[in-house]
Amino acid sequence: MSVFKSGEQPPDWCELTRFEFVELTGQPRPITVTDQKQRLLVTRGSCRLANGKGAQVLSEGQFCDLEEASGPFAADAGDRTAQVIIFSGSWGTELGGxxxxxxxxxxxxxxxxxxxxxxxxxxxxxxxxxxxxxxxxxxxxxxxxxxxxxxxxxxxxxxxxxxxxxxxxxxxxxxxxxxxxxxxxxxxxxxxxxxxxxxxxxxxxxxxx
Missing domain, CATH: 2.60.120.10 (Jelly Rolls)
Incomplete structure (x- = not known):
């Protein structure tokens, strides 16, 4: 087991290479897909995630996998506030919870x-x-x-x-x-x-x- 914070390097064996907290207030926040795999998880409030094909609203505890081909993405919380975590790394196709x-x-x-x-x-x-x-x-x-x-x-x-x-x-x-x-x-x-x-x-x- 290892414990690390956002911005710190995890051990080499980790499929998760980084994570980031994003606070959503006011204007939509661009979400750039820069890694092989990325997942956005809503940790507080509700988040509207939009791309060129449309938008979906995710509530606390819900997530969406971000694919570069479907981007660019933008996230906002409407007239409220929300928090999301963006996980980045190189995991497979059969995942747990x-x-x-x-x-x-x-x-x-x-x-x-x-x-x-x-x-x-x-x-x-x-x-x-x-x-x-x-x-x-x-x-x-x-x-x-x-x-x-x-x-x-x-x-x-x-x-x-x-x-x-x-x-x-x-x-x-x-x-x-x-x-x-x-x-x-x-x-x-x-x-x-x-x-x-x-x-x-x-x-x-x-x-x-």
């Missing part, structure tokens, strides 16, 4: 997931994926656990999690709102949260530095 999650401190109840030995104050579950996953912390702060490692994260951090590594968000110090993006499905290409006890042992990918 993408959206928004929120987490608050709570008294842990039993949750579907693999058992853990560390303290928890959330109902988030320990799980793994058949793909790499990226969490971008939009608001709040907490502790992320990946395998045997733990990191403190805050707004603006991107957590890069390699395929097959168990991960969890067991402690929240301020209510967390985050974006998640699961990139190319590999191996058995199962989607969603996977657990040792139900889906079989994870096969963690060795993270290349």
């Amino acid at each position: 993408c959206g928004i999650f929120e987490l608050t401190p709570s008294t842990p109840a039993w949750v579907t997931g693999d058992p853990v030995s560390y303290p928890k104050s959330t109902n988030f579950d320990s799980h793994y994926h058949d793909c790499d996953e990226y969490w971008v912390i939009i608001e709040g702060a907490g502790t992320v656990v990946v395998g045997s490692r733990s990191f403190e994260v805050e707004a603006g951090d991107c957590v890069a999690i390699a395929m097959g590594h168990h991960h969890d968000l067991p402690q929240v110090w301020a209510d967390v709102k985050g974006a998640y993006f699961e990139t190319t499905l590999e191996g058995k290409k199962r989607f969603g949260h996977l657990w040792d006890y139900k889906h079989g042992p994870a096969n963690p990918r060795r993270e290349r530095v």
